Each structure stands twice: as structure tokens, then as C-alpha cells.
Amino acid sequence: DFAFVVDAETEAQALLRAARGADKTLVADVSLFDVFDGPAAEAQMGDGKKSVAIAVRLEPKSGTLTDAQIEAVSQKIVANVAKATGGVLRGWPRTPPRTGTAQERKAHAPQRLSLR
Numbered sequence: 497d498f499a500f501v502v503d504a505e506t507e508a509q510a511l512l513r514a515a516r517g518a519d520k521t522l523v524a525d526v527s528l529f530d531v532f533d534g535p536a537a538e539a540q541m542g543d544g545k546k547s548v549a550i551a552v553r554l555e556p557k558s559g560t561l562t563d564a565q566i567e568a569v570s571q572k573i574v575a576n577v578a579k580a581t582g583g584v585l586r587g588w589p590r591t592p593p594r595t596g597t598a599q600e601r602k603a604h605a606p607q608r609l610s611l612r
Contacts, residue, residue: 497529498573499549500583501541504533508548514580515550518572522565524555547586 500511508528515526533546541547552573554561561569577583 497549497551498570498577499530499547499586500577500581501545501547501586502581502583504538504544504546506546506548506581506583510581511548511577511583512550514576515552515573518576519569522554522556522561522569523552523573525551525553527551541586548583549586 498515502511508531512526512528516523527550528548529551530549531546532549537546538544554566554569556565574585
């Protein structure tokens, strides 16, 4: 799973296409599972931004993928999405929330995405 911060006008379809095209031999399916937009999203990510989360299913032709292979295809996905949409992984680099109490900021802070 990946969550990307993109411009609010960016269509999810562009992000899905970019992720699918990252490695046509390993990426079997890409689906949208969440869009976080509106005033609450902009308060966390900046004006004119939204978060789009996708699930990516990898399917090797033979054998089991190694951690290194998973990391490599993950990096390709991130790079393709960045090139096609300008999107960046949500929470990377981690930036402090803009508003709210310390407890609210902690509760809504983006978490670092684990690719393993």
C-alpha cells in the first residue's frame, strides 16, 4: 500500500496508470482505496493538496520475491507516480502538522510507510 500527496486537481486514474506502468512483469493489480481531501486534508498537507492511497498487488512469474526485489519495484512505483503526477509519499519526508493541539497533531500525523 502507498499513500501519495498530490495536487487536489490530480485525477486518481493518472496515479493508478503510473503505478501500473512501473513494472509490467511484477505489478498484477493496482486499486484505489482511499482519497483524503478537503479542508482537513489541506490543513495537514497544504493548500490545494490531497492524499490518494493505492493498493498494489505484485505477482512474480516464478518463485518468491526477495526483500530487495520488493524494495526495487516499490522505488519504481514511487518514481513513476512522482514523474507522472508530481506526487510524493505521504509522510515522507515527515513534516510537522500545521494546526491543532499537540495531541491532535500526534493523532493525525502521517506515519512513515513501511515497504516491507
